Amino acid sequence: MKENVASTVVFILLLFLNTNLLNGQSPPGKPEIFKCRSPEKETFTCWWKPGADGGLPTNYTLTYHKEGETFTHECPDYKTSGPNSCYFNKKHTSIWTIYIITVNATNQMGSSSSDPRYVDVTYIVEPDPPVNLTLELKQPEDRKPYLWIKWFPPTLVDVRSGWLTLQYEIRLKPEKAAEWETHFAGQQTQFKILSLYPGQKYLVQVHCKPDHGFWSEWSPESSIPIPNDFSMTDATVWIFVAVLSAVICLIMVWAVALKGYSMVTCILPPVPGPKIKGFDTHLLEGKSEELLSALGCQDFPPTSDCEDLLVEFLEVDDSGDQQLVPAHSKEHPGQSVKPTHSDPDSDSGRGSCDSPSLLSEKCDEPRANPSKFHTPEGLEKAEKPETNVTQPQGPQSTSVEGKIPSFHASGSQSSTWPLLQPPSLHYSRSSYHSVAEVRKLGLGTAGAASTLLDKTDTRALKPSQTIETGGEGKAAEHRESESFRSKTDQDAARLLPQDKTPLTSAKPLEYVEIHKVSKDGALALLPKQNENSSRAEKTSTPETSKEYSKVSRVMDSDILVLVQDRRAQNLAPFEEPAKEAPPSLPQNPAAVDLASFPVAPSNCRLQLGGLDYLHPTGFMHPFQ
């Protein structure tokens, strides 16, 4: 029974509630204080947001109590700051005190309270914007024109007593621009703008901030049109530009002065002078003749083979009447040609234009190409299909006598062996030289002969051909060349000698052809003397010539041991060895000690240590 009553009561209550709900009436929703603000740190205002009003008129009250007090107060002013606000005037405002504020919403159905809000006026200061913003264009006569902006602090803020300290910020922009240009103005209430675009209308705003508070809103816009004749040009700009350009000019002048030469060389590189390998410049010192001869290169025909004509030569000093007697010569009867004297050669013969070692006798001293003999490969070089042996003339030959294989170059002429066929790659150039030289020399020769030589040289150019390794091949090659020559005997015979003919006429040279190389490394030399002899220009004395045409071996890497070939026509055992080379070969080999060549007082210089090349003009000389 009681249970029935209880359930009935509950049922009725629920019905009641539902009825109310159906009517749409309910207690008010919970309000919320969303903002409290003080404009000058002397008063403050709080605004709340009401909740759902529940369909019934709702009354809002704001109550608060202060820190350190227990007494609860109600809002003194609901009106001043608008609806749903509470304004605390000066009397009711205490700084450095926490206010606990609550808003109550009440309606017929009930009431609700907001959450308490803890407010300290110290930290909610946000002033009003500055007032009386004025803009003025000033154009003083002797100074730049500018825009003068002035304003006043907000009216409520007490700045004079120092209660609040304000800092200002202005911003401006042309009317059509999108971005504002902001400037911080500090505590001053005026500002000057110097950079303005003429002919535009500018908008300006200002706002402020207390020393420990929030920025105010921006003031209303003030506008000012800038006239078109607002000249912003400044003499300082031109002065700056002038100074800058002067500085730049000075720097450039200074740079040019310091580095002028290198700059010029960078822009216009000097034409490189001819580089002659092996050219010993010190030879030119103090020797005008040599210098002239060096300058004589000008006549050299401009060919790309110029370098080719730099030939490494082994100067062979055919002292006195001695001549190289070839081992056997079919074609060459073994007459050595005694070259006639040419004008004294002041050149060393190495790399100078005027060292026609092949063609003229310039030096009395023996010349050799030490580089060739200094190495075993030099020995290879010694293997030449042709060698020029100049016939020494004069007394110097006697001095040479003591040295056999002393291929002394008599007089001033240096006889050198053109290294026509350096088998090794190292001296391939000389082979070129020889070929080219021969070509040059044989300008008048039959083409076949040139071709022959070319072929010969070409074959010789094969690096694989070395004395040691391909002695036989080499010999075969030479034989081949010989056979070629035999075919074109006349031509061939004339080839070299013909080449030499004009040369020999002026500077007769004696060529010694490497006939073959035996297995033990002996060079068999064939002098091409039949041609020369046919010229009847020879003054050779083959009888007494001692020719060593066979290279026995190389000693000490700088001594070429030559052997006198028994089969040579003129045989005269030559027993005196070279200075430093003890002859130990059965055939009385004479070691060619390159270092032992005496230095004749002639102008010729003996190049012992370096690579010696003939200057191309040396060859061309006879043609002149």
Added chain:
Amino acid sequence: MDNKGSSQKAGSLLLLLLLVSNLLLCKSVASLPICPSGAVNCQVSLRDLFDRAVILSHYIHNLSSEMFNEFDKRYAQGRGFITKAINSCHTSSLSTPEDKEQAQQVHHEVLLSMILGVLRSWNDPLYHLVTEVRGMQEAPDAILSRAIEIEEQNKRLLEGMEKIVGQVHPGVKENEVYSVWSGLPSLQMADEDTRLFAFYNLLHCLRRDSHKIDSYLKLLKCRIVYDSNC
């Protein structure tokens, strides 16, 4: 040799010029102490003293505010400390003006002594604050560095204020009134919540008092130096 001599002369002349300019400029530089402590007839102007004092007080309040915000963000979120930090500052026993009118009615000598009282009251708490913040877990550098700086600047401000008092009221014997701080045990509590609230409260009171000092000093400066026409 001539060059050397002339260059030396030029160097010494330059040095002399620099010295003279320094002496002239030093007067307006707030940071250079011109009057050594203890000097009686020091001629640093009152304006410079107040300018320096205001700069220091402004700086100290900025540091305190940042320190409080940092702590609040890190440790006090959701703990409702603000509800408990009511009327809990040790300096509330010092009766100080609570608004502008009251402050303007107070004589500047009284106001100066009040400022000094508050400053002295914070010597001890600041010292312990530094020590205890160092001992906090993950001692936050933002808070610790500011605490150290505030302690240092507070001492300097105190010295400056004493100088001002010496100039404004020379020869007045002053009662050194200040509040004693007894919150150290709370800072060292084992309970983290209690300890954190103690820190919160201390920082909250520091922020308030530094603002108070700053406001009073600015009022005094405008009143004394600029004759209420800042």
